Amino acid sequence: MKASNTLWKEHLAGKMPEDLGREVEIFDNEVALRKQGKMDERLFAETRLRRGVYGQRYDNGERHDGAKVQDMKYPSGTLTKGPSTMWDAPGMQRIKIPGGGLNAEQLETLAELAEEYSDGIAHVTTRQDFQLHYVHIEDTPTIMRRLAAAKITTREACGNSVRNVTACPYAGVCRDEVFDVTPYSRALSKFLLGHPDCQNFGRKFKPAFSGCAQHACGLTSLHDIGFIAVTRNENGVEKRGFDVYVGGGLGAVPYMAKRFDAFVPVEEALPVTQAVARVFARLGEKKNRSRARIKFLVQDLGIEKFKELVLEERKTLTPDPRWTQLISDAEKNVEGPLREGGELVAGGSEAYQRWLRTNTRPQRQAGYVVVTIALPLGDITANQLRSLADIVRRFTKETVRTTVEQNFVIRWVSRKDLPEFYEALSAAHLADPGAGTIVDVVTCPGTDTCKLGISSSRGLAAELRQRLGERNFQAEEAVESLHIKISGCFNSCGQHHVGDLGFYGVSRKVGGYAVPHFQVVLGGEWENNAGSYGLPVVAIPSKNIPKVVTRLTGRYIEGRNRGESFKDFIKRIGKVELKNMLDDLVRPPAGDRSYFSDWGDPREYTLDDMGTGECAGEVVATVEFDLGAAEREVFEAQLAFENGQIELAGKTAYGAMLHGAKALVKLVDPAIAEDADQIVSEFRKYYFDTQKFYDPFAGGKFAQYLFDAHQKAGNPYTSDSSRYLIDEAQLFIDAAHSCYNKLGTTATV
Amino acid sequence: MDFQHVNVKFLVKDPEAVDLEPLIPVFHRWIQAQVCEELLLDIADYRHVPEGPGIVLIGHQADYSVDNTKGRLGVRYNRKATFDGTNQDRLKQAACSALKAFQRLEREGALGGKISFNGHDVELFINDRMLAPNRGDIRKAFEPDFKALFDRLFRGNEYSMSYDTDPRRLLGLSARSSTTFSIAELISNLSS
Numbered sequence: 001m002k003a004s005n006t007l008w009k010e011h012l013a014g015k016m017p018e019d020l021g022r023e024v025e026i027f028d029n030e031v032a033l034r035k036q037g038k039m040d041e042r043l044f045a046e047t048r049l050r051r052g053v054y055g056q057r058y059d060n061g062e063r064h065d066g067a068k069v070q071d072m073k074y075p076s077g078t079l080t081k082g083p084s085t086m087w088d089a090p091g092m093q094r095i096k097i098p099g100g101g102l103n104a105e106q107l108e109t110l111a112e113l114a115e116e117y118s119d120g121i122a123h124v125t126t127r128q129d130f131q132l133h134y135v136h137i138e139d140t141p142t143i144m145r146r147l148a149a150a151k152i153t154t155r156e157a158c159g160n161s162v163r164n165v166t167a168c169p170y171a172g173v174c175r176d177e178v179f180d181v182t183p184y185s186r187a188l189s190k191f192l193l194g195h196p197d198c199q200n201f202g203r204k205f206k207p208a209f210s211g212c213a214q215h216a217c218g219l220t221s222l223h224d225i226g227f228i229a230v231t232r233n234e235n236g237v238e239k240r241g242f243d244v245y246v247g248g249g250l251g252a253v254p255y256m257a258k259r260f261d262a263f264v265p266v267e268e269a270l271p272v273t274q275a276v277a278r279v280f281a282r283l284g285e286k287k288n289r290s291r292a293r294i295k296f297l298v299q300d301l302g303i304e305k306f307k308e309l310v311l312e313e314r315k316t317l318t319p320d321p322r323w324t325q326l327i328s329d330a331e332k333n334v335e336g337p338l339r340e341g342g343e344l345v346a347g348g349s350e351a352y353q354r355w356l357r358t359n360t361r362p363q364r365q366a367g368y369v370v371v372t373i374a375l376p377l378g379d380i381t382a383n384q385l386r387s388l389a390d391i392v393r394r395f396t397k398e399t400v401r402t403t404v405e406q407n408f409v410i411r412w413v414s415r416k417d418l419p420e421f422y423e424a425l426s427a428a429h430l431a432d433p434g435a436g437t438i439v440d441v442v443t444c445p446g447t448d449t450c451k452l453g454i455s456s457s458r459g460l461a462a463e464l465r466q467r468l469g470e471r472n473f474q475a476e477e478a479v480e481s482l483h484i485k486i487s488g489c490f491n492s493c494g495q496h497h498v499g500d501l502g503f504y505g506v507s508r509k510v511g512g513y514a515v516p517h518f519q520v521v522l523g524g525e526w527e528n529n530a531g532s533y534g535l536p537v538v539a540i541p542s543k544n545i546p547k548v549v550t551r552l553t554g555r556y557i558e559g560r561n562r563g564e565s566f567k568d569f570i571k572r573i574g575k576v577e578l579k580n581m582l583d584d585l586v587r588p589p590a591g592d593r594s595y596f597s598d599w600g601d602p603r604e605y606t607l608d609d610m611g612t613g614e615c616a617g618e619v620v621a622t623v624e625f626d627l628g629a630a631e632r633e634v635f636e637a638q639l640a641f642e643n644g645q646i647e648l649a650g651k652t653a654y655g656a657m658l659h660g661a662k663a664l665v666k667l668v669d670p671a672i673a674e675d676a677d678q679i680v681s682e683f684r685k686y687y688f689d690t691q692k693f694y695d696p697f698a699g700g701k702f703a704q705y706l707f708d709a710h711q712k713a714g715n716p717y718t719s720d721s722s723r724y725l726i727d728e729a730q731l732f733i734d735a736a737h738s739c740y741n742k743l744g745t746t747a748t749v
Numbered sequence: 750m751d752f753q754h755v756n757v758k759f760l761v762k763d764p765e766a767v768d769l770e771p772l773i774p775v776f777h778r779w780i781q782a783q784v785c786e787e788l789l790l791d792i793a794d795y796r797h798v799p800e801g802p803g804i805v806l807i808g809h810q811a812d813y814s815v816d817n818t819k820g821r822l823g824v825r826y827n828r829k830a831t832f833d834g835t836n837q838d839r840l841k842q843a844a845c846s847a848l849k850a851f852q853r854l855e856r857e858g859a860l861g862g863k864i865s866f867n868g869h870d871v872e873l874f875i876n877d878r879m880l881a882p883n884r885g886d887i888r889k890a891f892e893p894d895f896k897a898l899f900d901r902l903f904r905g906n907e908y909s910m911s912y913d914t915d916p917r918r919l920l921g922l923s924a925r926s927s928t929t930f931s932i933a934e935l936i937s938n939l940s941s
Contacts (some may be wrong), residue, residue: 003753003831004879012881058791073788074809088809090790108917116754116876119793120802134793136829314924376797382820384801386917429799430917450792460799519925525795605788707837 003135008142012149019194020148023155027051028141034081036334037137038056045082052094053140054159056133056449057083057695059089064678066603081137092449093117093143094157098172098189099167099182099209100128102387107400109150110233111385113143122385124378126401126442126495127206128166129157133449155193160201160292162277165189166576167723168410171399172335173363173370178229179210179240181218183330184269185209185227190326191270192277200281202292203509206249210529213243214741217357219404221257222248222498224294225276228529234265240266246276246306249299250492252701254533254679255295255729258303270323273314276357279306290701306493335412338397341367342416352422355433356479361417364413371410371421372435377443377461380430382401387428395421404495405442407435438482438553439468442495446488446505446596452697453488455542455737456515459599461486467546480565484525492729497533498524500550500566507605507741509624510588514600516542516605521577522552522570532567535638536730537578539631544593546584549600553579567576575639608705626663627736630656633731650717653729654709656691658731660736661706664693680710693739702728702735752836754877756827756921757845757915759851759932760870761815764822765861769796769804772815775857776806784845784853787811798869813850824851824864827876836891840873840898845939852932868929873901874921883920888912891920899924904938 016024030047034037061072074088081087101703110130114122117139125131131336135143144154156162167185171177188207190199198205209227210218220226227242241263246259263678264272278292283301285292298306301710348356360369374390392398392410399411413421425431434440436576440710441464444450446457464484489506496502502521508516514601517539524534540548560569587597596604633656641649658676661683665672668686672679687693688703694701705728717725760907761767780789786797787808795801798929803822810830832839832859844940854864873895875881881891899908908930930938 001830001831002877004877007879063780066777067781070780070783072790072809076851090807111917112878116878117806119807119819121798134791134812310867369861377800379795379801381798381801381818386915459794462794465797598774601792603777687856 001139002142003441005139005142007621008145012145016145016148017151017676018257019154020147020151020153022049023153024141024148024484027144031138031141035079035087037079041080041082041085045085046159048081048137049139049142050156050159050161051140052096052154053460054092054094054158055085055138055451055683056089056091057447057451057619059086059091059451060084060228061086061089064603071746072371081107087137091140093131093132093135093140093153093154094125094610095132095152096157096164096400097128097130097152098165099185099741100169101182101186102402103398103401104400105386106152107392109146109152111382111389113146114385115382117143121379122625124375124380124408125403126404126406126407126444126493127164128169128404129164130402131445132199133445157202158202161205162192162195162198162205162372163204165192165207166218166223168211168215170217170361170411171209172300173213173365173368173411174211174215174217175362175364176215177364178231179211179653180229181211181229182211182335183327183333184266186244186330186333186453187326187503188270188273191322192273195277197274197281200288201277202284203289203294205277205280205665206643207293213529216402216498216526216529219495219498219526219530220245220248220256222250222495223257224249225273226257226529227264230263242266242269244269244272244746247295247303249293249295250495251293252490252492252698252731253724254497255299255724256533258298260307262304263729264455266327267324267684269364270326271314271317271320271555272310274317274320275310278313279309283309288704290698290704305715315587321724324387325353335399336397337368337414338363338416339395339417341365341414343367344418345416348419351431351433352419352749355422355431358433358437359435365412367415368411368697369413369415369418371413371418371425372403372409373425373430374432374435374440375407376432376465377458384428384430387424388430391421391424391428394424405436405440407440407613407711435479436470436483438473438484439465441484441486442499443486443495444488446486446494447601448455448489450493451489453505453643454507455488456601457486457488457494457503457505457517458600460503460518460545462747463599464546464549468549469635474508476553476557478560479557482550485524490734495530496521496524498526498530499534500524500526501552502534503545505542508541508742510541510595510736513596514605515588515595516544518545519730520545520548520582522575525567525568535726537635538586538640540582540585541595542598543588546684547585548582551585552578555581569686575635579635582616582711588644597609615688623663623667623740626666627740629659629734630660630663630736631733633659634726634733637729640728646719647717650725651723653725654713656729657706657709657732661687664736664739676710676713682704687739693742695735695737695738702732705729705732750878750887751898752830752875752879752881752891753831753839753873755832755839756825756874756919757840757843757847758816758821758823758825758872758874758933759847760821760823760867762865762867764817767815767822769815770856771859771861772804775854775859776813779853780808780915785813785850788803789921804842811846813846815854821870821872823872824854825926826850827894834852836894837897840894841901841939844871844935846897848932848939852936855927855932864936866930866932868931869926870916871899873898873922873924874918874919877921881920883914883918885896885914887920888922895922895924902938903928903930904934
């Protein structure tokens with residue numbers, strides 16, 4: 001697309017690290033081969049994904065423009081870059097930033113790329129990566145070359161590979177950490193990049209490091225492998241190690257990681273991970289993507305058996321000098337200050353004082369603070385990136401990191417420089433207060449650009465951010481410290497399970513019209529490395545979500561006990577009361593058409609269902625009633641679970657799935673009996689085999705939840721299996737709503 | 750020396766009075782009717798980013814936006830695909846496209862006349878650092894092309910030009926006419 005791509009290739013030859021340059025060269029050739037039709041589209045899709053080159057919404061060449069589905073007539077015609085993915089359609093480039101660590105030159109490179117190849121915005125993700133949107137496939141090799149020249153890679157930013165190794169952004173300067181995990185995270189990142197043992201996974205694999213157990217910064221509980229820094233005394237000598245967890249993950253049904261070993265010596269971190277990778281590659285599911293993450297393998301084998309297999313594998317590994325050499329190399333890069341530390345000068349404007357309170361935190365090293373730059377929805381402009389590069393050069397030794405809250409932190413800022421630092425940030429519009437507070441809403445891209453998005457998570461986040469920003473929460477500190485996390489669908493890229501207030505996008509049909517909704521997820525915990533996962537309470541129309549936030553936070557302010565956390569408050573008042581509180585928000589007000597479009601997008605959410613007749617209306621009401629009843633059963637299952645009635649919870653969740661399936665089967669066979677075998681059999685025949693119950697990207701995953709639950713019905717439920725089944729039941733009901741929406745009125749009559 | 754990927758931005762009068770939200774349905778209608786020469790694809794909403802790209806109408810060959818970069822609100826055309834011809838052809842094409850989009854916005858009833866040209870200010874960028882690095886020698890080499898465009902656009906009336914000389918930024922300049930022009934007049938000047 002860019003006229004200069006060939007020139008960049010010549011210009012940067014020999015200016016990139018050899019391995020990265022070679023990687024880009026290979027990909028460049030693959031782009032050329034695919035363009036000439038000499039490479040299979042599936043193979044090309046996998047190879048581009050492994051370089052972080054994603055598809056984007058509408059890249060199948062079709063887009064509903066609010067009135068009709070438009071066929072995008074791209075110049076490259078029918079050429080594709082993957083199955084149903086048009087060559088010319090804009091895509092997304094993900095850029096890996098291990099541990100979120102960047103220098104000024106890298107910030108400037110990102111600025112240039114955002115400007116020249118994207119829409120002027122670089123986006124920080126919830127895993128410390130960057131993303132550029134609306135990128136043309138033919139520009140991606142040049143983007144990669146320019147990144148490689150700045151020592152950044154996109155390799156394995158996507159695909160069934162080891163993703164970005166994330167780490168606590170405060171590592172090395174945090175007052176609470178056990179030790180600095182930075183060298184270990186960097187060593188693991190280098191070690192696993194392109195490692196032959198990591199090339200045959202059924203799904204992705206995400207590692208994370210945390211310097212302590214109690215804070216959220218590392219989020220180790222929700223990772224495939226998580227390392228928490230610990231020490232122990234061995235014969236009077238303090239020895240470093242990691243409390244290692246495996247098998248965590250969010251996705252549709254979140255799994256809490258299981259403890260693998262309370263103490264893995266630091267020098268064993270790399271070989272143990274290699275052994276874990278080999279076991280995962282050998283035994284992990286390959287065909288069924290929806291059960292291919294390591295969390296399912298750990299769950300199926302049990303942590304003890306899994307550990308046994310890993311330790312056996314560890315014994316077979318040929319010693320690799322890089323296990324320790326990479327750590328030693330990384331340890332040589334010791335961060336420090338540019339300027340002398342000092343004391344904070346008193347005074348300053350109200351805005352400055354507010355920023356100081358929410359956006360700075362003292363370092364372990366006296367005289368210095370870490371400054372957080374709160375980015376709205378994780379977005380930063382090219383000009384801001386350059387300003388940030390100037391600022392970090394002026395005040396620090398370019399000690400910048402991205403965070404999983406889609407922000408930047410600047411480390412080693414002298415306390416005495418803070419007024420000047422604030423002024424510099426303000427000039428670049430980077431001094432918004434409220435970092436890490438309720439205003440600092442985290443969100444995935446959602447329907448803006450993601451192919452999987454169901455509701456507009458960014459639209460909602462922008463709306464909440466604006467409304468909450470107008471309130472001063474200083475007097476309501478308990479509310480100020482809450483976290484809002486939003487995902488556009490059930491896949492949890494916005495980490496909704498671990499927010500105090502979590503939301504994920506679903507659709508519902510109201511009066512024959514599809515209406516964007518969000519499931520309200522409560523009970524999650526951000527602290528303690530994502531200490532617990534919330535559960536969905538009720539689906540609410542998107543446009544009513546700000547009212548949900550106002551009501552829940554208001555009730556918390558009024559009704560909380562002294563020192564009571566939001567999570568404990570939610571547990572105390574209970575889901576029944578919560579649901580009652582929100583009951584009047586469940587349906588859009590009659591006649592208000594604004595509910596039929598999403599935040600920031602005036603198109604009707606779907607128009608395919610418009611013009612519904614009276615006759616169809618009756619059927620709609622029946623199906624909706626049945627699906628609503630099934631949804632209530634999921635809620636009852638949650639209540640039973642919270643009351644410790646594990647068996648009842650499991651049975652009720654299974655029953656909810658059966659009733660959801662029956663609701664759909666009744667559209668075809670109104671006389672369907674209350675017999676589980678018959679319901680499942682007919683559901684399979686009419687909806688699964690015909691692929692009517694298929695999610696465009698998850699395939700038959702949600703139907704499989706029903707089949708698995710039916711097959712296991714009668715077996716006793718454990719706490720884990722019951723909990724997973726509740727999540728699966730909710731997703732099954734959401735999918736049933738979605739299936740029903742897609743069927744349209746003609747099919748329902 | 751040839752450049753490509755020209756960006757042209759005409760600044761808006763009274764930017765504080767402009768609410769960007771009503772632009773979103775307007776741009777959606779433009780996609781529905783495919784009103785531009787380029788294939789129009791999608792809309793990116795960056796209202797939450799201060800001094801950012803504003804609302805971007807993403808196209809295949811080019812993006813249109815009501816852009817607030819550097820706090821200077823204007824209607825911007827960003828040519829992404831290559832364009833055949835001379836540098837002068839490319840400048841004229843980008844300026845024409847930006848002007849036509851501006852005129853269309855001025856006529857959009859839904860915007861209530863809030864988006865109108867300030868009569869004087871134009872910005873121009875070459876969005877490719879390889880073809881046009883922001884150096885003194887390159888600026889000097891391209892200046893005759895830039896002047897030829899502005900001579901024509903402002904119909905020989907006096908104007909000033911100033912470059913952003915930060916070598917990290919895109920090669921770009923601001924031009925300010927001493928005479929007041931309407932968008933229709935500028936379109937007419939360019940096509941004459």
